[in-house]
Every structure is written in C-alpha cells, then in structure tokens.
Amino acid sequence: MVQALSRSGPRPAAPPGRTLGLTLLTATAPASWGTTYLVTTEFLPTGHPLVSGVLRALPAGLILLAFTRRLPRGAWLWRSLLLGxxxxxxxxxxxFVAAYRLPGGVAATLTAVQPLLVVGLAFLLLGEKPTRWRLAWGAVGVLGVGLIVLRGTLAFDLLGVLAGVGAAGVMAAGIVLTKRWGRPEGAGPATIAGWQLTAGGLVLVPLALAFEGLPPALDLPAIGGYLWLGVVGALLSFVIWFNGIGRLPVVAVSFLALLSPAVATILGWLFLDESLTPVQGLGFVLAFAAIAAAQLTPAAVRNLFHRGA
Structure with missing residues (x-):
C-alpha cells in the first residue's frame, strides 16, 4: 500500500463512484489513532509521553524517507517543518498536556471541535464557504463525542483546556494547510508523510530530553506497543491520511477524526472492562451520524431518500 501511494504524484479528486471506498480507507487512520490510549496505558512505560511521541514519529518518518528517497527542497523545507x-x-x-491535566472525556470533547475549526479555516484559506449543514453536524459530532466520553464529575484546568483547544486548532490548521499546499510534482503521500513525521519527531526530541531525559529500558510489551504505534499509528496511518486529504473535501475528512475517541471507548469496553451506558450509546449514534452526514450534501441526502421511495 505504501509503495503504491508513494509512486503517485498529485492526484485528482476521487470520482463519485470511488469516493465511498476512499473515505472508508481514510477513516482507518483516525480509527487506528483511537488505539493509542489502550496501547499507552497497557504496554508503554508511564511518565514518558514526549519520549513516546518521538519513538512513534521519528523512526516512521526516517523509514519513509529511506523508502521514498526524496528530501524537501525550496519552499517545501519550511512547509514541511511547519506542517510537521x-x-x-x-x-x-x-x-499529552490536555490528557494529563484534564479528565480524558473533557480532553476528547475539546479536541472534537476540530471539524468546526476546519470549516472556518477552509473558508479563510481555501475559499470553501461554510454551510449550515456541516456546521450543524459539527455541533452534533461534538455532542456525540461528549456523551461517549464524559463521565462523573467534571474538572477543569485552564492550562488543560487551552491545550485541548490548541490541539484541535493545530490539527485543523495542519489539515487545511496540507490541502492548500498540496504536494510538489512527483511527490506522493508517503513522501509528504515522511517529511512531516521526521520534522515533527525532531521538534519533539529537545522537549523530550529536557523534560523526560533518555528513554527508559523497554520490555517486550513496550517494544510491541511502540511498533504498533510507529508502524500502524504513524507510518501507515499518516500516508493514508494525507492521501485522503489530497483527494476528498477537506471539511468532510476532518469529521473522520471523531472516530478516534469512539474507537478508544469501544476498546476500553472490550479489553479494560469499562462499562457502556445507554447515554454513551446515544453518543455513538450521534457521532457516527455526524461523520456520515458530513460526507454528503443536503441534495445528496434528498436523492437517497427519493431513490428509497
């Protein structure tokens, strides 16, 4: 899969008949990111989130650089650094800051506002006018994620709240700028993923050394966890993600990120004996409805109903 995507240069938007398949493929990226919480809590050493970020991103980026054998040049030097x-x-x-300073549900709900931020940035940078349809479904998505992950007494920390909103903001900016700048001639999504993972990992290295020191000794479960996060959660997922951003409507793609907290909750239920309530079930319905509806337009929905009738 990586080899096929790495050979492709800038590709046109997917034709209508193939959009569903491409959307489902792209959705596997945020779905894989939903495994991060389970892998981190069950297999990785505690107290080293920045080191974990480096080990997740940098090796994957270097592997992709070696595979694609292409480095950024010209304007793509600073673009890759900024996007990474x-x-x-x-x-x-x-x-990581939001997760440490806020209950997980609060942090996930704050980052779920990302599709709404993408709507605004897409209007400013791409000229895509926001529609009431997607704004409304963006609000539904936030509500759905909130019902899925919010539990018990809420606790708010100003720095944690700012970090959660900031995470949504930087991801939204990254999505829109990736769409705006596209890819240089002959560069596929594997090339772009390699540039950004390497740049992002290098940015984290001094922070990890300053605040956490050298990586701790790793046992076999930790090695397996890092391999999963690096290969599936970074190398493959970001290649797929950037391919989707390049070929699908940017706002529609942004809604797929709502899958991450949903998958994390399902895995907690399956493997960590976490209970699911009827309210959470309603949250799942709302979140998945928002994801599906954001891929369509009101006209497309009307056509579906007319065909059914």
Whole structure:
C-alpha cells in the first residue's frame, strides 16, 4: 500500500463512484489513532509521553524517507517543518498536556471541535464557504463525542483546556494547510508523510530530553506497543491520511477524526472492562451520524431518500 501511494504524484479528486471506498480507507487512520490510549496505558512505560511521541514519529518518518528517497527542497523545507510541527510535534505535545491535566472525556470533547475549526479555516484559506449543514453536524459530532466520553464529575484546568483547544486548532490548521499546499510534482503521500513525521519527531526530541531525559529500558510489551504505534499509528496511518486529504473535501475528512475517541471507548469496553451506558450509546449514534452526514450534501441526502421511495 505504501509503495503504491508513494509512486503517485498529485492526484485528482476521487470520482463519485470511488469516493465511498476512499473515505472508508481514510477513516482507518483516525480509527487506528483511537488505539493509542489502550496501547499507552497497557504496554508503554508511564511518565514518558514526549519520549513516546518521538519513538512513534521519528523512526516512521526516517523509514519513509529511506523508502521514498526524496528530501524537501525550496519552499517545501519550511512547509514541511511547519506542517510537521502542527500535525505531529505540537499536536502530540498539546494532547499529552490536555490528557494529563484534564479528565480524558473533557480532553476528547475539546479536541472534537476540530471539524468546526476546519470549516472556518477552509473558508479563510481555501475559499470553501461554510454551510449550515456541516456546521450543524459539527455541533452534533461534538455532542456525540461528549456523551461517549464524559463521565462523573467534571474538572477543569485552564492550562488543560487551552491545550485541548490548541490541539484541535493545530490539527485543523495542519489539515487545511496540507490541502492548500498540496504536494510538489512527483511527490506522493508517503513522501509528504515522511517529511512531516521526521520534522515533527525532531521538534519533539529537545522537549523530550529536557523534560523526560533518555528513554527508559523497554520490555517486550513496550517494544510491541511502540511498533504498533510507529508502524500502524504513524507510518501507515499518516500516508493514508494525507492521501485522503489530497483527494476528498477537506471539511468532510476532518469529521473522520471523531472516530478516534469512539474507537478508544469501544476498546476500553472490550479489553479494560469499562462499562457502556445507554447515554454513551446515544453518543455513538450521534457521532457516527455526524461523520456520515458530513460526507454528503443536503441534495445528496434528498436523492437517497427519493431513490428509497
């Protein structure tokens, strides 16, 4: 899969008949990111989130650089550094801060506002006018994620809240700028993923050394966890993600990120004996409805109903 994507240069938007398949493929990226919480809590050493970010991003980026054998040049030197900082370095750091200072449900709900931020940035940078349809479904998505992950007494910490909103903001900016700049001639999504993962990992290295020191000794479960996060959660997923951003409507793609907290909750139920309530079930319905509806337009929905009738 990586080899096929790496050979492709800038590709046109997917034809209508293939959009569903491409959307489902792209959805596997945020779905894989939903495994991060389970893998981190069950297999990785505690107290080293920044080191974990480096080990997740940098080896994957270097492997892709070796595979594609292409380095950024010209304007793509600073673009790759900026996009890698937004999509990888800053995002990972802010997510870790939010996770440590807020209950997981609050942090996930704050980052779920990302599709709404993408709507605004897409209007400013891409000229895509926001529609009431997607704004409304963006609000439904936030509500759905909130019902899925919010539990018990809420606790708010100003720095944690700012980090959660900041994580949503940098991810939204990264998505829109990736769409705006596209790819240089002959560069496939594997090339772009390699540039950004390497840049983002390098940005995290000094932070990890300053605040956490050298990586701790790793046992076999930790090695397996890092391999999963690096290969599936970074190398493959970001290649697929950037391919989707390049060929699908940017706002529609942004809604797929709502899958991450949903998958994390399902895995907690399956493997960590976490209970699911009827309210959470309603949250799943709302979140998945928002994801599906964001891929369509009101006209497309009307056509579906007319065909059914």
């Amino acid at each position: 900082t937004l999509n990888i370095g800053a995002l990972f750091t802010l997510l």
